Amino acid sequence: MSALLDIKDLHVHFPVKKGILQRPKSYVKALNGVSLQVEKGETLGIVGESGCGKSTLARSIVGLQQPTSGDILLNGKNYSGAGAKELYQMRRNVQMIFQDPYTSLNPRMKAGESIAAPLKAYKKTERMQTRVKELLELVGLNPDQHFDKYPHEFSGGQRQRIGIARALALEPELIICDEPVSALDVSVQAQVVNLLQDLQKLLGLTYIFIAHDLSVISHMADQIAVMYLGKVMEKLDHHAFQNQVSHPYTQSLLSAVPFPDPVMERTRERIVLSGELPSPANPPSGCVFHTRCPRSTDRCRQETPALIKNETTGNEIACFHPVENEEYQAVDRERVLTF
Ligand SMILES: Nc1ncnc2c1ncn2[C@@H]1O[C@H](COP(=O)(O)OP(=O)(O)O)[C@@H](O)[C@H]1O
Ligand SMILES: [Mg+2]
Known part of the structure; x- marks a missing residue:
């Protein structure tokens, strides 16, 4: 069986510009030869200290960051270097949940509007109101009570639920969760993690779950990739992780x-x-x-x-x-x- 996502020798180098001419003098090698596979329905955990390239990897997968070199295949289709139309179709299938739901939600948009935004972008406006209400319910929010509220009227955990509903709107196969609970109180973290796990079972989702420490990852992930300075140091099975790390x-x-x-x-x-x-x-x-x-x-x-x-x-x-x-x-x- 081929993997849902196959990343081959991915490099992302950012030029460090210096001098009046702004010529790149050196490069920050945010990703320096990363190869990873994710099987359908699984959770790949990615862990590593701040600055090791986790968010750059996430952004490359969802098409927000152009790789310097390497390939990203989704369902066997290579979309590194793909045209705008192909990227548009791909993005629908790969969604992202960000660390800070406060900055990732538009403060002037009501919850219902934020969740509807991707539906509008993909012209899926038929039954839109009903669909948004379904999504609110799916993430444990009250559709009637919460539809018309602004981000500041929600708690951190509720805002992250809105971020999750928005990511689910287009029924993606793969969701990249970039430190989705790091900004939340410990008591709320577990609720959001449980919600993500329930949704995975219900909808057959595949996750890439990023964190800077192992406590949540060891609970969530089937496979774990450990990153350090733009490289994967080790990739291990969840069970191996319980009793052997090398x-x-x-x-x-x-x-x-x-x-x-x-x-x-x-x-x-x-x-x-x-x-x-x-x-x-x-x-x-x-x-x-x-x-x-x-x-x-x-x-x-x-x-x-x-x-x-x-x-x-x-x-x-x-x-x-x-x-x-x-x-x-x-x-x-x-x-x-x-x-
Ligand atoms: N747009 C960018 N321009 C220049 N350097 C960047 C950019 N984005 C990230 N970096 C650098 O790349 C490295 C990896 O960053 P990042 O992927 O955000 O790491 P992490 O998410 O693991 O904390 C860091 O040194 C960061 O400063
Ligand atoms: Mg990051």
Whole structure:
């Protein structure tokens, strides 16, 4: 079965312009050779620190950012370099939910109008009022009470529900959620995540779910891609993630997830990375993670590891010195034992 979305060796480089002539002197390599597949009906989680290229990837997939090179195939059809008409058709099928529903909704538009906007853009105006009310109901808002309200009259969680309704209006197959709950209170986060999961089951949606930490991703995603400085460091299955991670960077991210139990939380081991996050305008040589990796060697400074599938675990990993399963479990056991 071919993947719903197939991203091949995607690069997005932004020129850094300097001087009076504004000639590009260097490039910010926001995406530096990203390859990923997403199967229909699945959720691909993408995780990584701020600035690693997550939003650039999201914007490239929905057609808001022109890639420097590489291919993006949706249902086997390549639309990098596609014409305006093809892009228009594609965009209907791939929608995005943004981090901050307050800035992504027009403050002067009523909720009903915001949700109707994509329907108008695609001339799907027949039964529009009824359809918008259906959508409001689908995301748990009261169609009669909320149709005529402005964004500022809603809570953060309700505004995100409007953003979700708008994304659903054109019945897309793929929805990119770019940190959809990061700006919400913790208590509201779970409600929005549950809504997204219910909608996925009901409508057979495929998600790309972006976050800067693992707590929500590990709950939501079937597959998880870990990004660092414009590259995928590891791609692993949700189950593998529960009991084995092999990239030292994934391990450090995992160790930063707080335990819900306060006793466990106090006694757990945390892997603290040394040094600052390098700039994507001047990424380190070899493995981009080597400057902060506790396992790095001379080889990592000189050679770039490719993302390769480990046949035993099924994970894809770009690392010369992956963490062995036993080592990982030892850390995990220790955590449990100290508890
Ligand atoms: N339009 C742009 N022009 C120049 N640089 C950009 C632009 N968009 C993003 N960048 C840079 O690309 C890198 C990745 O950004 P982004 O994709 O927003 O990361 P993330 O979403 O993971 O925080 C950052 O260094 C950012 O400053
Ligand atoms: Mg972002």
